Amino acid sequence: xVAELIxxxxxxxxxxxxxxxxxGVKSYDIPPHLRxxxxxxxxxxxxxxxxxxxxxxxxxxxxxxxxxxxGWWSLRGADPxxxxxxxxxxxxxxxxxxVKYGVYRPFxxxxxxVRASRGEIRAAATIKNCSPGRGPAPVVAVDHPLxxxxxxxxxxDVENAVAVLDSMIRTRIATVExxxxxxxxxxxxxxxxxxxxxxxxGTESLVRVRLRALNLKVRSQVQIDGVGxxxxxxGERLVIEVDSKAHHTDLANxxxxxxxxxxxxxxxxxxxxxxxxxxxxxxxxxxQQILAMVHRGDHHWPRRRAPGDR
Numbered sequence: 001x002v003a004e005l006i007x008x009x010x011x012x013x014x015x016x017x018x019x020x021x022x023x024g025v026k027s028y029d030i031p032p033h034l035r036x037x038x039x040x041x042x043x044x045x046x047x048x049x050x051x052x053x054x055x056x057x058x059x060x061x062x063x064x065x066x067x068x069x070x071g072w073w074s075l076r077g078a079d080p081x082x083x084x085x086x087x088x089x090x091x092x093x094x095x096x097x098x099v100k101y102g103v104y105r106p107f108x109x110x111x112x113x114v115r116a117s118r119g120e121i122r123a124a125a126t127i128k129n130c131s132p133g134r135g136p137a138p139v140v141a142v143d144h145p146l147x148x149x150x151x152x153x154x155x156x157d158v159e160n161a162v163a164v165l166d167s168m169i170r171t172r173i174a175t176v177e178x179x180x181x182x183x184x185x186x187x188x189x190x191x192x193x194x195x196x197x198x199x200x201x202g203t204e205s206l207v208r209v210r211l212r213a214l215n216l217k218v219r220s221q222v223q224i225d226g227v228g229x230x231x232x233x234x235g236e237r238l239v240i241e242v243d244s245k246a247h248h249t250d251l252a253n254x255x256x257x258x259x260x261x262x263x264x265x266x267x268x269x270x271x272x273x274x275x276x277x278x279x280x281x282x283x284x285x286x287x288q289q290i291l292a293m294v295h296r297g298d299h300h301w302p303r304r305r306a307p308g309d310r
Contacts, residue, residue, distance in 0.1 A: 036100070037082030037092070038075040039068065039141035072141070081112060082141050089121040090114040091138040094130040094155050095164070097148035104167035104202035106160040107280055115143060115151060130155050133186070145173050146182045153189055162195045163205035170199065197221075203279050204231050204242040210283065211240070216294065227263050234290065235299030239264055239271040242279065270298045 034044045045055055055073075058064040064073040068086045085092040092100070094113035099105045111128040114121050117138050121129050132143075132150030143151070145168065153161045168174045174182075176193070183189025195212070198221040199205040211218045211234060222233045232240040241257070257273075264271050270293065278286050293299065 034140055035075065036140055036142035038078030039082050039086055040064075040073050040075060041139055041141070042071045042073070043139055045073075084112055084127075085114045086141050087122075088112075088114050088124065088127050089119070090116040090129075091141050091143055093132065093143040093148045094128070094151035095148075097143045098145060098152060098164060098168070098173075100142055101145050101173050102171050103145070103173060104163050104205075106156060106163065106202070109156075109160075113151065113155065115147075128155070146178060149174070149179065150182065150186070150189075153183065153186070153192055158192065158195070159206050159209040160202075161192050162209050163199075163202040165192060165196050166199045166205045167202055169196065200231065201242065201244045203244055203276055206279055207240065207242050207274060208232055210287070211290070214287070214291070216290075224264070224267070224269070226267065227260055230260075230264075234294065236301050237269045238290075238293060238299035239269050240290070241271065241273045243273060243275050268301070 030040060030044065030048055034040065034048075042055060045058075046052075050058070055064065059067065059073070063075070065076055065078070066074045068074055068083060069089065072086045074083055074086075081096065082092055085096070092113065093115035095105060095109050096111075096113040111126055112124075113128050113130045115130055115132065115135075115138060121127060130151040131154065132147050133154065135143075135147045135150065149164070149168065152164050156164065165179060168179065169176060176196070179189075179193060183193060195209060197205075197208060199208065200221070204220075208218055208220055211232070216234050219233045220231070222230050224230055224239075230239045231242045234240060261271060261273075272286075272290065272293070274286055
């Protein structure tokens with residue numbers, strides 16, 4: 001039932017198109033989260049009080065622009081990607097859905113992720129069939145984040161799945177408890193949640209997961225007096241700062257970073273800055289450099305003394 005869907009997944013962030021839909025003397029406001037991307041199902045319309053005759057009138061009047069497939073309609077200004085997902089025989093899910101809510105998109109993932117309404121979706125080079133394993137039958141055209149994330153952790157590799165989970169928590173799309181409740185029945189879900197930590201970007205999450213996979217002790221979002229928060233600290237004093245794709249091209253960020261770099265050096269920290277390009281295309285070299293620094297003991301204070309010790 002639509003009511004059950006609304007009760008289980010109350011609206012947190014709206015993604016939708018248009019205003020109320022009018023049929024003759026009737027006028028109803030369909031909440032944006034029940035017509036995401038400007039696509040609405042007959043089931044939602046019926047639950048809102050429209051009769052089948054009303055729906056036919058809405059189509060004739062142009063309020064319901066196109067019958068995408070039985071039971072699904074596009075409104076004016078509908079999102080082409082959402083329309084494509086419904087035309088393919090399902091609804092938008094997984095990464096494609098989460099991105100609509102502002103969640104991190106893994107680099108290179110440009111596919112349209114679709115959850116089949118029933119049976120198989122229509123095959124296409126850019127369409128990926130994703131399943132959450134369980135979940136209510138599709139009623140809205142873009143899966144709720146807590147349904148989409150079930151598909152995402154089955155679809156993505158470990159580091160990108162963790163980056164997505166970190167992003168959902170950072171952007172407050174879901175709490176840690178929300179995710180635990182939704183993913184606790186999946187061994188992979190429990191494992192991935194155990195790898196989550198604080199991160200300011202998806203790129204930072206990737207670096208943290210990779211470093212911990214090397215059995216390095218890594219702390220996230222560490223507050224250092226006189227400097228502020230740094231992205232990652234390996235061991236006691238090896239600071240890893242991870243620049244996002246746009247961060248290092250901003251002049252103000254560049255100047256602020258140089259001030260922080262000098263202050264870290266003054267305090268005796270070792271620092272390594274890693275660019276987005278290095279994370280995505282040159283990680284092997286970065287990993288070798290970090291391991292060489294750890295092998296020399298650069299991640300420990302000299303004689304294992306903390307700053308300020310005599």
